[in-house]
Amino acid sequence: MATDDDSGERLRQAREHAARLTRLLDFARAGENGDDTVLRRLVTWLAGTLGGTVTLTGRNGEPLAGTAAHAAVEERAGELLRHVAGGRLHAAAADDRHGQLRLVAVGRSAPHPVLAAGLPGPFDERAAALLTHAAGVLAPLLRAREAEEHRRSAEHATACLRLAVFQLLMGGEVTLAQRTAAGLAPGLLDADTARVIVLEQQGHRRDTLLRACEEATGGRALTVRCAAYDTQVIVVVPARDGDAPGDAGGPAPADALRRLVAGRPDVYLGAGGLHPLSRTGEAYGEAARALAVARFRPDRVAEHSAQTRLAGLLDPAASHAWAARALQPLDALPYHARAPLLATVGLGLEFTAVNAAKVLGVSRNTVRARMDRAAALLGADLADVRARAALHLALHLHATAPGTAPGDAPPPASLERLLASGGPRAWAGELLGRLTPDDRDLRRTLRVWISENTAVEGAAARLGVHPRTVRDHLRGAEHLLGRRLVPGGGDLYEVVLACAALADVELGPGPGRVLCPATVHG
The missing domain is CATH 3.30.70 (Alpha-Beta Plaits)
Incomplete structure (x- = not known):
């Protein structure tokens, strides 16, 4: 005959079981987006609620949650775990000196993920039911996780394809x-x-x-x-x-x-x-x-702003003839070697070898090798910022007039003569004149910094100031010029050539020659 105490205990257990099922539903709602965190939280909660160890393995036997106990479960379950995962058994139990271990297949299709729980003693009816309900909740959560993995995989493949297209363009x-x-x-x-x-x-x-x-x-x-x-x-x-x-x-x-x-x-x-x-x-x-x-x-x-750039102010025929003559040594290369070489050099002049390699999708050693080969063919010291500036201009001019050839025009003028003409000099005067309002003599700092091949320490020593002062001057010049000087690239090269147009910087032959004498003085 049931007593009031028995009825109260059954009611308490029923409410406790209902609360656990409600908690499982909370996990189900939280994990609809395929978040792995929810899986781990559910398994951790289940282990605490049952008072034992709980693990969840994936379709390929990899641990998804409860990884600390995964090895022990494999050792205890052995062949039984493989039978449940393979679909030969939907659920199984094993007793050993550690207590009882229960395995439940998750989902309908094999190979199955497996939910495993171990208790010091036998499972009672409510513990067994809770384990089964948990497996039922995990099934849609794992499907959501797989769907999310497929989505991410597709997104990653699309991103890789986009990058490949961009690298082909580059x-x-x-x-x-x-x-x-x-x-x-x-x-x-x-x-x-x-x-x-x-x-x-x-x-x-x-x-x-x-x-x-x-x-x-x-x-x-x-x-x-x-x-x-x-x-x-x-x-x-x-x-x-x-x-x-x-x-x-x-x-x-x-x-x-x-x-x-x-x-x-x-x-x-x-x-x-x-x-x-x-x-x-x-x-x-x-x-x-x-x-x-x-x-x-x-x-x-x-x-x-194209209309304020140097290349648009140079005499078209003379500048294109100069560029064609300057780049003539590259014409001997076969197209399959010349095209990637030019693409690499163009990007290598704008960025570091590491970043150019990332953008092009090649190794940094490939970028450096192509830059070295171009420098050798052109007779240019590309470690010198003046050489880089001249080559950058030549590449731009040649790209805008691909049909120009050295034999189509009279012997080209030197780069110094091109820069000394009225349009480029006026442009250079206006550009560098923007530095005048600053009372720190930024133009002098800029001139010395370029002469020192953009070495801040060298410029500071010649100016008799701290390197930090040089860096502050360069930041001020960037702001007034509206051009990026550090870490270099096309903006810096135009400033270098502007300085050359006004005779602040010398481009002639020497240790820092821009091109071989035959092309400079043709």
Whole structure:
């Protein structure tokens, strides 16, 4: 005959069991997104509730949760664990000197994940039921986890494909890049020209920025995680009908990205000019330099301004003839070797060998070897910033006039003579004149720093100041010039050539010669 005490105890146990089932439902709701943390928390809670050890193994026998007890379970269960995982048994129990071990298959398809629990004594009815219910809850959680893994795998594969397309563009392989991009979206790169935009967000939030860029561009641009800088996103925007709004009537991708920046106070944007797809490397360099300027702008946006650049002010025929003669030693190379060499050199002049290698998808040793080979063929000391500046200009000019050949024009003028003409001198005077309002004589610091091959310590010794003072002067010059000087690249090279145009820096032959004498004095 049941007593009131017995009825009360049964009621208490029923309520306790109901509370445990409710807790399992809480785990089920929390783990709908496939979060591994929920699996581990559920197994830890189950072990504490049962007063024993609990482990969860995956389809391939790998420990997913309760890993501390995994080895012990394998030793105790042995062949029984493999039978449950393989589907020959749905559940099994084993008794040994440690107590009782119960195994339950999770899910309907083999091979099964297995939930294993060990207690010092036998399982009572409620403990066995709780283990079975837990297995039932884990089944959809593990399906959600697998779905999330598939999603991440697909996302990773897509990201790798996008990066591969961008690296092909950077290497000048336009046709192959267009064919590969068709796997992302048909017609994605079906355009003759494009602009490159680089966005930056600090604080390890690049994935959020990437998704925002993809949404803003509506699938009409190639969006890539920068391989060199983990705070940057690169967007290649094909130019169709002058960047007009898309078929859906939305804003042009470039305009949409600018609006995105306006709503995010910690995001910066640098945009390059329109270039043929074969000159994506140059477009990327422009965007990277514009990004450096954007950091000084209140609206955090900067665009490359082609009309203020040196190359557009030089006499076209004379400058293209000079560039063709300067690069003539590379013409002897077969196309399959020349194209990657030029792509690598162009990027190697903008970035360090390590970062250039990441962007191109090759090893740093490959970048250094190609740079060394180009230097040997051209007779240029590319360790000298003046040589790098001259070669950077030659590559840009040659890219804008690919049909020019040394035999098509009279012997070219020297680089010094090109820079000494009226347009370049006026441009250089205006550019360096921006330093005048600062009473620290920034132009003198800049001149000495370049003469010392951009060595801060050497410049400080010649100026008789602390290296920190030189660095402060350089930061001030960057702000006034609107150009990035450190760590170098196209902006620095233009400043070097501006100094040369005004005779602040000498480009002639010597230890730091820019090109071999035959091409300089032709």
